[in-house]
Amino acid sequence: MGNVATFIHGLPKAxxxxHVEGTLEPKLMFDLAAKNGVPLPYARPEDVQKAYSFRCLREFLDLYYQGTGVLVEESDFFALSQAYAKRAHAQNVRHVEVSFDPQAHTARGVPLAAVIGGLHSALVEANRQYGMSWKLIMCFLRHLDAADAMATLDHALxxxxxxxxxxxxxxxVGNPPSKFRQVFKRAKRExxxxxxxxxxxxxxKYxxxxxxxxxxxxxxxxxxxxEDAALIAQLADSxxxxxxxPLSNLRLGVVERMADHPIREMLEKGLLVTVNSDDPAYFGGYLNENYQAVAEALNLSRDQIGQLARNSFLASFLRPTEKERLISEVDRFVSADRT
Ligand SMILES: [Zn+2]
Structure with a gap:
């Protein structure tokens, strides 16, 4: 048995x-800003991270949307997605489901085809190069109105x-799921x-x-x-x-200390919980750093860490046969670690 970091690294994970926009590292932000002539409120890449102290989601999002302004051409979206896939591969991530915010770009006049084209080509390339499978998730910005989301859905067809x-x-807060009922109904129909x-x-309630x-x-x-025991029971059951x-939750104050993170309790209650990085360039770590943070703070057993990796494939949109293949790789890795 190696140390926990080695164990986490070796686990196949999804x-x-x-959010692909949240993987924009300061160096790439500067390179793209220079190429596209987009002014940044920072003198050097080192200053960007210093600005990343957020007290809440709102403060983070203000900086985040400012950062996305450097993404203009299809090749920028390619470079962004390619850099993420490379980092994920280096952490033994086998499958990625990558979110993107089309409205954050189309509102600035970037064509939707450039956004999707760039992301898609880089993921196809990552599959060819690393064997990494992928899916794209198109997210609607909930602070905008439902009609804007519906128009984006139409366009994306x-x-x-x-x-x-x-x-x-x-x-x-203030933008409940109910606001997007018709949009989601339509998306399901499609x-x-x-x-x-x-x-x-x-x-x-949300x-x-x-x-x-x-x-x-x-x-x-x-x-x-x-905060709702009946809901927890329902999530465990369904x-x-x-x-x-985890690291996002800590940086945005959703949990005060990592030791307060609910993932262990949820896992022990039978919920299908997974570990993810959210916006890794902004929150101080990619997937393995997130696993490590909860493994250490909550003293997770190797079986529990292995279960989180299994859950990542179970919870994915992969086909059942692909899930089985990857889960059996996790099982083999966990049992080899025991011997
Ligand atoms: Zn998120």
């Missing part, structure tokens, strides 16, 4: 909750085959999988709404479900997955 799921992100951020800063009104297949975050993001 990442299901990562031109690229229907490249997008697996739709999601809902951005500032949660054959998309559905996910939604809920219960990060918003109440447990998690219930996402489940009952939007009929989502997966909840992004869901931390505050713990096995609707939660994509938890």
């Amino acid at each position: 990442e299901l909750h990562v 031109e690229h229907r085959d490249l997008i697996s799921a739709v999601g809902l992100d951005s500032s949660e 054959g998309y999988h559905t996910v939604a951020h809920a219960g990060e800063e918003g109440p447990a 998690v219930r709404e996402a489940l009952t009104l939007l009929c989502v297949e997966r909840i992004d975050h869901g931390n505050r479900a713990t 096995r609707v997955p939660l994509t938890l993001c």
